Amino acid sequence: MPTFAPTNSAGIDVSDRQLANSQLGSLEYDPAPESAAIAKLESSYGLFIDGGFSDGEAHEQFATVNPANEETLSMVAQASAADVDRAVSSARRAYDKVWSKTTGAQRSKYLFRIARLIQERSRELAVVETLDNGKPIRESRDVDIPLAAAHFFYYAGWADKLDHAGFGVNPQPLGVAGQIIPWNFPLLMAAWKLAPALAAGNTCVLKPAETTPLSALVLAEILEQAELPPGVVNIITGDGSTGAALVDHPDVDKIAFTGSTEVGRMIQQRTAASHKHLTLELGGKGANIVFDDAPIDEMIEGIIDGIFFNQGHVCCAGSRLLVQESVADEVLRRLVRRVEQLRVGDPLDKNTDVGAINSAAQLLRIRELTAFGESEGATRYTSSCELPQKGYWFAPTVFADVAQSHRIAREEIFGPVLSVLTFRTPEEAVAKANNTNYGLACGVWSEKGSRTLWVAERLRAGVIWANTYNRFDPTSPFGGMRESGFGREGGRHGLEAYLNV
Amino acid sequence: MTRRVASVDQVSTTPLRLVTVEDRNVQIASTIAVPVIETEAQLKALIVSLSGVDAVGAEARAAKLSTRSIKKSTKLAAIEMAISMIDLTTLEGADTPGRVTSLCTKAMRPDPRDLTVPSVAAVCVYPDLVAHARSVLGSSPVAVASVATAFPSGRASLKVKLMDVREAVSAGADEIDMVIDRGAFLSGRLGQVFDEVVAVKEACGHAHLKVILETGELVTYDNVRRASWVAMLGGADFIKTSTGKVTVNATLPNALVMLEAVRDFAETAGRTVGVKVAGGIRTSKDAIRYLVLVNETVGSTWLTPNLFRLGASSLLNDLLMQRLKQQRGAYVRADEFSGD
Numbered sequence A: 001m002p003t004f005a006p007t008n009s010a011g012i013d014v015s016d017r018q019l020a021n022s023q024l025g026s027l028e029y030d031p032a033p034e035s036a037a038i039a040k041l042e043s044s045y046g047l048f049i050d051g052g053f054s055d056g057e058a059h060e061q062f063a064t065v066n067p068a069n070e071e072t073l074s075m076v077a078q079a080s081a082a083d084v085d086r087a088v089s090s091a092r093r094a095y096d097k098v099w100s101k102t103t104g105a106q107r108s109k110y111l112f113r114i115a116r117l118i119q120e121r122s123r124e125l126a127v128v129e130t131l132d133n134g135k136p137i138r139e140s141r142d143v144d145i146p147l148a149a150a151h152f153f154y155y156a157g158w159a160d161k162l163d164h165a166g167f168g169v170n171p172q173p174l175g176v177a178g179q180i181i182p183w184n185f186p187l188l189m190a191a192w193k194l195a196p197a198l199a200a201g202n203t204c205v206l207k208p209a210e211t212t213p214l215s216a217l218v219l220a221e222i223l224e225q226a227e228l229p230p231g232v233v234n235i236i237t238g239d240g241s242t243g244a245a246l247v248d249h250p251d252v253d254k255i256a257f258t259g260s261t262e263v264g265r266m267i268q269q270r271t272a273a274s275h276k277h278l279t280l281e282l283g284g285k286g287a288n289i290v291f292d293d294a295p296i297d298e299m300i301e302g303i304i305d306g307i308f309f310n311q312g313h314v315c316c317a318g319s320r321l322l323v324q325e326s327v328a329d330e331v332l333r334r335l336v337r338r339v340e341q342l343r344v345g346d347p348l349d350k351n352t353d354v355g356a357i358n359s360a361a362q363l364l365r366i367r368e369l370t371a372f373g374e375s376e377g378a379t380r381y382t383s384s385c386e387l388p389q390k391g392y393w394f395a396p397t398v399f400a401d402v403a404q405s406h407r408i409a410r411e412e413i414f415g416p417v418l419s420v421l422t423f424r425t426p427e428e429a430v431a432k433a434n435n436t437n438y439g440l441a442c443g444v445w446s447e448k449g450s451r452t453l454w455v456a457e458r459l460r461a462g463v464i465w466a467n468t469y470n471r472f473d474p475t476s477p478f479g480g481m482r483e484s485g486f487g488r489e490g491g492r493h494g495l496e497a498y499l500n501v
Numbered sequence B: 001m002t003r004r005v006a007s008v009d010q011v012s013t014t015p016l017r018l019v020t021v022e023d024r025n026v027q028i029a030s031t032i033a034v035p036v037i038e039t040e041a042q043l044k045a046l047i048v049s050l051s052g053v054d055a056v057g058a059e060a061r062a063a064k065l066s067t068r069s070i071k072k073s074t075k076l077a078a079i080e081m082a083i084s085m086i087d088l089t090t091l092e093g094a095d096t097p098g099r100v101t102s103l104c105t106k107a108m109r110p111d112p113r114d115l116t117v118p119s120v121a122a123v124c125v126y127p128d129l130v131a132h133a134r135s136v137l138g139s140s141p142v143a144v145a146s147v148a149t150a151f152p153s154g155r156a157s158l159k160v161k162l163m164d165v166r167e168a169v170s171a172g173a174d175e176i177d178m179v180i181d182r183g184a185f186l187s188g189r190l191g192q193v194f195d196e197v198v199a200v201k202e203a204c205g206h207a208h209l210k211v212i213l214e215t216g217e218l219v220t221y222d223n224v225r226r227a228s229w230v231a232m233l234g235g236a237d238f239i240k241t242s243t244g245k246v247t248v249n250a251t252l253p254n255a256l257v258m259l260e261a262v263r264d265f266a267e268t269a270g271r272t273v274g275v276k277v278a279g280g281i282r283t284s285k286d287a288i289r290y291l292v293l294v295n296e297t298v299g300s301t302w303l304t305p306n307l308f309r310l311g312a313s314s315l316l317n318d319l320l321m322q323r324l325k326q327q328r329g330a331y332v333r334a335d336e337f338s339g340d
Helices: A016-022 A081-097 A104-120 A122-133 A137-158 A186-200 A214-225 A240-248 A261-271 A296-312 A325-341 A360-375 A426-434 A449-458 B021-030 B040-048 B055-065 B072-084 B097-108 B127-137 B158-170 B182-186 B190-204 B221-234 B252-269 B284-297 B315-328
Strands: A047-049 A052-054 A061-066 A071-077 A176-180 A203-207 A233-235 A254-258 A277-281 A287-290 A320-324 A379-382 A397-400 A417-423 A441-445 A463-466 B086-089 B122-125 B143-147 B175-179 B208-212 B238-240 B274-278 B308-312
Touching: A047 A081, A047 A214, A061 A122, A071 A214, A081 A176, A081 A203, A081 A233, A081 A240, A104 A122, A104 A137, A104 A186, A104 A214, A122 A137, A122 A186, A122 A214, A137 A186, A176 A186, A176 A240, A186 A203, A186 A214, A186 A254, A203 A240, A214 A233, A240 A261, A254 A261, A261 A277, A287 A296, A287 A426, A296 A325, A296 A417, A296 A441, A296 B055, A320 A325, A320 A426, A325 A397, A325 A417, A360 A379, A360 A397, A360 A417, A417 A426, A426 A449, A441 A449, A449 A463, B040 B190, B040 B221, B055 B252, B055 B284, B072 B086, B072 B284, B072 B315, B086 B097, B086 B274, B086 B315, B097 B122, B097 B127, B122 B127, B127 B143, B127 B158, B158 B175, B158 B190, B175 B190, B182 B190, B182 B221, B190 B208, B190 B221, B208 B274, B221 B238, B221 B252, B238 B252, B238 B308, B252 B274, B252 B284, B284 B308, B284 B315, B308 B315
Parallel strands: A176 A203, A176 A254, A203 A233, A254 A277, A287 A320, A287 A441, A320 A417, A397 A417, A441 A463, B086 B122, B086 B308, B122 B143, B143 B175, B175 B208, B208 B238, B238 B274, B274 B308
Antiparallel strands: A047 A052, A047 A233, A061 A071, A379 A397
């Protein structure tokens, strides 16, 4: 962490007149924590089915913990197959009786309400998200929550204009959508799923991730506040078995899943030869390609954002850095210096850059893969930041001298770990970037537009960023190729996943 | 130009810990010097070899850093640090010796009821008032800075500019704030800009030279970075954003680009150059944002009046007011502090 102690050691030759003024004490950032009380968490939460909260049939519960200190935040219900059936039936009823009969303008009204309520309760939601997920409050406050609201606003605008979305006249919804979302952007992923589904006229059963159910449950309160008709959205918490029951339920018309490639593969098998529509947004091993003419300072920031944003728990993270050999030393030197400046610690502190790893299981996986990185011969740089004693923490890490064949260059680590590889020609950069099973996102850094376009045309990835990374906008479609999944979320394209076209 | 400084090898010693900001400053001593500039072609080659600036990225970085939350004792310390870095400025056609007397008195003890408040770094006046300011300040630690070289437009012959500088220095100025010839810079006559800086630096003698880039007239960040390097290569002790006399004055992204330039210059040439932001900085919040920018771009080494200055006039009263607010928990009336 940067110390703030002013010294004259490197000063220009100073006159006596100026010296007297330069003897100030040191200055470090005092803790500036957001209050956890703002979250107003309940001690336990039920399942949100048919417009209200109720206990699960088996009255089973599990704890959701704060990954920054391992303390239990709340108890949430474990939904059984019977609960899933209840939720799907409720969604079906709501679809048949209410939602399929509403006009686009009416659906739009509800979506606008939800968007505004998210904005109104944004501070509370940001704290909930940070407590449950471990991400820095700066990110939940400035990225997750505003973007979630933006998605509802954006699709509110589409609800009465479906005729003009390019899918023919009067495109029809699919029916009941089962939506299973990951723990890395809990509320934002809920918004990505719910907003287009509702705009298109579907009803939903949403299952948040086991380790991060809380913001979805606050969203359930918001849906009540917005007077969304009962059953249009049902939110059920639980582990993998709940998700499996939802996937297998015969009355679900559509499954939308964001998460690991492993689980995605399982879901595709289980929905094969059924009537169910499917979209998958899975893992990634994004390549950030840096040419020697890149704007160096912004590029360094872009690499940092690409891999350390949300502790690297980002499916489209720029976890591979491909840097042109002629500037590799310089880029690595600056990168390592910048990594050292990242402020790692209390996620609720407004000055924290990197927060806690979401779960013990994820931490274990990151440790395992980084151990492989060392044993396979990559050079490891790890931030010297102090990590808190309790909770799940991993210091920002950069591996240099990584080869294409190393596991850390091939497997998704899903943590604050960057693998640096080099290339000599644009052809080699493209070949290395594409040499992966994934195909979610890539970045290209160059001041030469023609080269950026040449590279972008050849990259096999759903999203290509030029001179930036990890920028999201509801108007822009997002999704993968190959083992990163199929289907698009966001933009006009995002409607297609929820329309019978 | 080569941008390589400390090789990565130096960093990657076991047990594979990172080099810290402080370590980096030690490494500056062993850096490669920039090549000697003998022709305009050499200068141009060096300047165009500088990395470009991505405007969206630079603005995003500055905006992100401006969300840092500086509270409690950090805020108090930052406020006092900012006070000590002020060039308390009056640059009006209507300036009078009386006004300068008042300014100098305030510069020496900003809050007469509390002598623990540090004095400001300097007062900044037009050349004809330097002698008067010098006599009021006497042996106090507050320096006298003077704008010279046909401030603020810079539109005069080099001969006139140098006369302007020499007079200010002989009247007792410790620091000279010169303006670059923006017309020459924008039309690509970098050699002329460089030569003027060299000549003015020589005319300054013992006085420190601050080179005003007038970023509002350079418009692009690429230009700001390039002008920063021309000024530093020419011998600037400080590079400064603005005269305060044009529409766009100091902005956080411009300051960011200049701070990156001084950081890279220190690593390449082994000489530390200061940065002065000026124009439109009126509130403590603004000032603290600049301090954060300095802290997280070039490191705490630059958090001294020797290497960072805030050119301002009304800012001082806001800092004093916020300082009292931090200590007492309540605001005092604006009239508690003198107007000049």
